[in-house]
Amino acid sequence: MANADATARMSATIDVPGATARTWDVLVIGAGPGGAFAAREAARAGLATLLVERSPFPRAKACGGCLNHTAVEALQRAGLGDGLARLGGPAITTVRLLQDGRHSSIPMPPGVAVSRRTLDAMLAAAAIEAGARFLPETTAIIAREPAQAASAGQRLVELSVRGQPAVPVEARIVIAADGLAQTSLRACGEFESVVTANSRIGMGSMAPAGALALPPGTITMAIGRSGYVGVVRVEEGQVHVGAALDPRFIRQCGSPGRSVVRVLEDAGVPVSGAFDSLDWLGTLPLTRRTLRPVGRRVLLVGDTAGYVEPFTGEGMAWALATAGAALPFIQRGLGAWDGLLEREWIATRASLIGRQQRACRMIARTLRAPWAVRLAIGSLAHWPSLAHPVVTRLGAGPHTKTGGT
Ligand SMILES: Cc1cc2nc3c(=O)[nH]c(=O)nc-3n(C[C@H](O)[C@H](O)[C@H](O)COP(=O)(O)OP(=O)(O)OC[C@H]3O[C@@H](n4cnc5c(N)ncnc54)[C@H](O)[C@@H]3O)c2cc1C
Numbered sequence: 001m002a003n004a005d006a007t008a009r010m011s012a013t014i015d016v017p018g019a020t021a022r023t024w025d026v027l028v029i030g031a032g033p034g035g036a037f038a039a040r041e042a043a044r045a046g047l048a049t050l051l052v053e054r055s056p057f058p059r060a061k062a063c064g065g066c067l068n069h070t071a072v073e074a075l076q077r078a079g080l081g082d083g084l085a086r087l088g089g090p091a092i093t094t095v096r097l098l099q100d101g102r103h104s105s106i107p108m109p110p111g112v113a114v115s116r117r118t119l120d121a122m123l124a125a126a127a128i129e130a131g132a133r134f135l136p137e138t139t140a141i142i143a144r145e146p147a148q149a150a151s152a153g154q155r156l157v158e159l160s161v162r163g164q165p166a167v168p169v170e171a172r173i174v175i176a177a178d179g180l181a182q183t184s185l186r187a188c189g190e191f192e193s194v195v196t197a198n199s200r201i202g203m204g205s206m207a208p209a210g211a212l213a214l215p216p217g218t219i220t221m222a223i224g225r226s227g228y229v230g231v232v233r234v235e236e237g238q239v240h241v242g243a244a245l246d247p248r249f250i251r252q253c254g255s256p257g258r259s260v261v262r263v264l265e266d267a268g269v270p271v272s273g274a275f276d277s278l279d280w281l282g283t284l285p286l287t288r289r290t291l292r293p294v295g296r297r298v299l300l301v302g303d304t305a306g307y308v309e310p311f312t313g314e315g316m317a318w319a320l321a322t323a324g325a326a327l328p329f330i331q332r333g334l335g336a337w338d339g340l341l342e343r344e345w346i347a348t349r350a351s352l353i354g355r356q357q358r359a360c361r362m363i364a365r366t367l368r369a370p371w372a373v374r375l376a377i378g379s380l381a382h383w384p385s386l387a388h389p390v391v392t393r394l395g396a397g398p399h400t401k402t403g404g405t
Helices: 004-012 015-022 033-044 067-075 081-086 116-129 147-151 247-253 257-267 315-335 339-366 370-382 384-395
Strands: 023-029 049-052 091-099 102-113 132-137 137-143 155-160 166-176 193-195 201-208 218-224 228-233 237-247 281-285 288-291 298-300
Touching: 015 155, 015 166, 023 033, 023 137, 023 315, 033 049, 033 116, 033 315, 049 116, 067 081, 067 102, 067 315, 081 116, 091 370, 102 370, 116 132, 147 237, 166 315, 201 247, 201 257, 218 257, 218 315, 228 257, 237 247, 237 257, 247 257, 298 315, 315 339, 339 370
Parallel strands: 023 049, 023 166, 049 132, 091 218, 166 298
Antiparallel strands: 091 102, 137 155, 155 166, 193 288, 201 237, 201 281, 218 228, 228 237
16 A cells, blocks of 8 residues: 655656646646545546646645544545554544633544645555556646637646746646645636635644644644634644634734744643744635636636635545545546536535535634634533534534535
8 A cells, every 4th residue: 555655756657748648538736635536536447647746745735734534534435544544643532722721622523633744645645556647846737728629528738847838738637636726727717716805824834742732632723813723743743733824913923933823822832942943834815715616627626626714624524525526527527528517516516515614614703703712612611512513513524425427
């Protein structure tokens, strides 16, 4: 079974001239959990699959690093449970909420804390092992279609490697899984995205083991007036730090590291060591959705189709669920692509994750009211079972339906 070491072989998988020499059944853009999983499933089904990733791989990602119970189950069902276990991420069974020195702990269905560098490498290696070809350090942009292309049996994608002219490659189906920024869609003009006003931005880093004293098996969520910070111990004891913060607050504090420390310490989490010297990764405003997560011969999965602030830590479960649901649509689209397929993809995606995303939007709004957070933490400290309906609702995760054909 694939593991993170297999990523050492990744860069040799294919080069741009090799990639452009043929028409692919499926070209997947982005090797996050959504893209890597979609590529693996397509390759396992015997389809000629190319997975293109902009960054050198493995790479870090701004994230809390918590795979929730639903995501863990999805990987286990797909036969990737052993690969996940080998990464050595600790199990997490509790979420600890803190605000202004008050705290409460809530049991949650068991998940796994794992660094994104390691997890994404394992998933990309699994795609390669299934037969997908991998092209890292290459940016993919879906080409704008001329009007007469409407009946063509493929879609053009431009591939470019730092500073070199873009070259076109053909694919019968394209999966856009390039995350929040949707860089792959910028030339198309057919995917309008709406960003929620005052949306917070994401920040993430990896802190050394001694930077924070954290209870084992627990995600610690420090909630402040300008955002929140989640910290959890991942494999080898390091601490994954993920935050959703008001960009004005980061500017006021002077740096991402200082703003994260301020939220942690105000909430009652002591920090030792300089967070300023860590490498911080940021994101665009987080809460957004693409009005139509499908185009001609293009399916959008994971964050590319829309995302909500990460407080409940479900983004990877959503990415895996939508990626896993794509295969029957890919297989059908290879035969004939039509409006019915597009409508059914929209409906399938909504039935898989629409309910969870609505619940997360509600939680994100509640978190902006300090009195509501105070009330929630106070009540949960006395009656943790009050969280049960929310935890169960969110922990139930994406609807398990994977079809729509
Ligand atoms: C602060 C923060 C904390 C979070 N905490 C959690 C958590 O604890 N648990 C959880 O489940 N989720 C969490 N999330 C959400 C989670 O990180 C995302 O939902 C998840 O990564 C989405 O996966 P994806 O595959 O859709 O996209 P991504 O993981 O973003 O992957 C997209 C990939 O596409 C590549 N790419 C981009 N443009 C191109 C291009 N043009 N060509 C080729 N490649 C391209 C990128 O380099 C990247 O590798 C958090 C998010 C943030 C910001």
